[in-house]
Amino acid sequence: MRTTEAQKFEPRKAPKQGRAVHTVDSIIQATQQILSNEGYERASTNYIAEVAGVSIGSLYQYFPSKEAIVASLVEKTVVEAAERIREELLACMGLPLEESTPRLVKVILETRKENAFVFLRLPREVPRYRSVSRQLTTEKYLHTTIFSYYMQHREHLGIDDLETAIFVTEHLVIGCVDAYIDNNSPKIDEETLIDHLSTAVLRYLGA
Known part of the structure; x- marks a missing residue:
């Protein structure tokens, strides 16, 4: 992305x-x-200012374009979702993996479902935001906390390479959760999904 193009998103x-x-x-x-x-096409800066109840001048004080506003929306959503997951990770530090894993899968499902527009629809419907979405992920914000969680439970894991374990479990859970939300399948309820995903994660970890 050229510098001038990147500035549109800042x-x-x-x-x-x-x-x-x-x-x-x-x-x-x-x-x-x-x-x-x-x-997306309807979201002109003038219309955004009107719906927000602010002047267009006030909008341009803080954002040079609608691209910058949408990028800020993505960042705000990701940070808030990450903080919610972080709270659950910290609460689960002292719990057995069999108890904490379903709790973590559930909070990931909830945050992805509540923010499906930002996490799923926006990158698909407006391709120019895919690079923004790749740079701003809950996993990146949470890496240190996730690593600490795995270290806390290390003696119960059958895998020594924690970085690989983190990568695999993150993408296993998020990939399945996103597919579930995207498909909106009536054949699987949330409780069943959480149970099966938790079982898959625990078996992979050798817990």
């Missing part, structure tokens, strides 16, 4: 005061609402 400045934070949050929330309900 905000002009970060809000510092309460009112500014509220303005930026309103812009991002309005963008999500428009994208989800009306599609």
Whole structure:
């Protein structure tokens, strides 16, 4: 991505005061609402400002383009989802793998389902955001915490290479969860999916 192209995806400045934070949050929330309900093409900066209840000048104070707003929406969504998963990881540090694994699979399913537009639809419907989505993932934000979780349970694992174990289990769970959400299959309920995925992870880990 050329520098000029990359700049389209970057905000002009970060809000510092309460009112500014509220303005930026309103812009991002309005963008999500428009994208989800009306599609990417409808989300012009003028329309975003109108739905957000701010002036177009205020919008351009913080964002040079709608690409930058959408990129900020992706980042905000990923960070919030990662923090929710991090809380569950920390809560599971002292629990047996058989108990903690279903809990972690469940919270991953919940966060992916609640934010399916950002995690699934946006990269597919608007290809230019695929690079943004690849750079901003919950796994990258959580790597240190996930590694600590695996270290905490290391004596119960049958795999010595923790980095490979993390990579495989992350993509096993997220890949299956995303396919489940995408297909919206009535043949599998969430409880069954969580149970089968947890069993697959535990067997792979040799737990």
